[in-house]
Amino acid sequence: xxxxxxxxxxxxxxxxxxxxxxxxxxxxxxxxxxxxxxxxxxxxxxxxxxxxxxxxxxxxxxxxxxxxxxxxxxxxxxxxxxxxxxxxxxxxxxxxxxxxxxxxxxxxxxxxxxxxxxxxxxxxxxxxxxxxxxxxxxxxxxxxxxxxxxxxxxxxxxxxxxxxxxxxxxxxxxxxxxxxxxxxxxxxxxxxxxxxxxxxxxxxxxxxxxxxxxxxxxxxxxxxxxxxxxxxxxxxxxxxxxxxxxxxxxxxxxxxxxxxxxxxxxxx
Numbered sequence: 001x002x003x004x005x006x007x008x009x010x011x012x013x014x015x016x017x018x019x020x021x022x023x024x025x026x027x028x029x030x031x032x033x034x035x036x037x038x039x040x041x042x043x044x045x046x047x048x049x050x051x052x053x054x055x056x057x058x059x060x061x062x063x064x065x066x067x068x069x070x071x072x073x074x075x076x077x078x079x080x081x082x083x084x085x086x087x088x089x090x091x092x093x094x095x096x097x098x099x100x101x102x103x104x105x106x107x108x109x110x111x112x113x114x115x116x117x118x119x120x121x122x123x124x125x126x127x128x129x130x131x132x133x134x135x136x137x138x139x140x141x142x143x144x145x146x147x148x149x150x151x152x153x154x155x156x157x158x159x160x161x162x163x164x165x166x167x168x169x170x171x172x173x174x175x176x177x178x179x180x181x182x183x184x185x186x187x188x189x190x191x192x193x194x195x196x197x198x199x200x201x202x203x204x205x206x207x208x209x210x211x212x213x214x215x216x217x218x219x220x221x222x223x224x225x226x227x228x229x230x231x232x233x234x235x236x237x238x239x240x241x242x243x244x245x246x247x248x249x250x251x252x253x254x255x256x257x258x259x260x261x262x263x264x265x266x267x268x
Contacts, residue, residue: 004054004090007051008048009044016147017036017144017147020147021143024135029140031137032139035141036140039141040145040186041105043189045104051093055088055090059084060074063080063088066084145187149183149184149227150226153176153179153225153226155176155224159223161223162223163223163224177214192233192237193232197233197236211235213232213238215232215233215237217229217231
């Protein structure tokens with residue numbers, strides 16, 4: 001029996017984040033990281049719940065197919081359904097979801113936010129050039145997601161070579177690509193990243209992954225994509241971004257970069 005693949009991502013430890021932004025003071029960084037952790041916990045919870053719902057529907061459909069029944073008739077197959085829940089992995093998935101949901105709700109893995117007055121004092125002490133830009137801790141949210149993406153999508157050199165030369169349609173079926181797509185759904189809260197669209201096709205987080213697609217801005221890192229190589233687009237915007245057959249990558253010299261995510265675009 002084919003197993004349903006679901007994904008749980010690690011978070012970023014504060015020390016790793018702090019080391020990547022050495023020009024900012026500690027108070028500033030603790031506020032920035034606290035904000036990022038809050039959004040990460042919320043968005044990952046929605047993704048994991050979506051996966052569980054999708055897994056449950058997948059298991060129900062497989063069970064009905066096995067016994068040639070409709071969902072309304074499942075009540076008379078309680079014993080078989082109990083065994084099937086274990087066989088299909090939905091029982092274990094539900095336990096893991098409950099455990100991780102509890103961990104996310106605790107918020108114990110992020111440093112506490114600090115009073116605004118302390119942050120204001122540190123901002124005042126920034127250099128004149130920095131003060132002119134008047135950076136805010138929220139400005140680091142997307143750079144932190146980029147750091148997180150590049151940390152969790154990090155294949156071995158051997159896996160990169162194997163994935164790089166797979167036919168593209170086979171590549172889209174790999175566990176690597178499912179992981180990439182899930183990470184992009186999490187970051188953008190299942191909204192199209194085209195600033196002229198922002199369509200929310202999976203925003204209800206009911207698990208139906210049909211209308212949002214990950215678009216390659218570059219195929220140079222196929223097999224170990226970096227965050228800057230990708231965009232999450234709805235089907236219509238993805239079609240517009242490609243003037244070739246859907247899911248058929250052009251040669252590297254013809255890779256299109258139709259639009260870039262503005263640095264100050266608000267993430268939902």
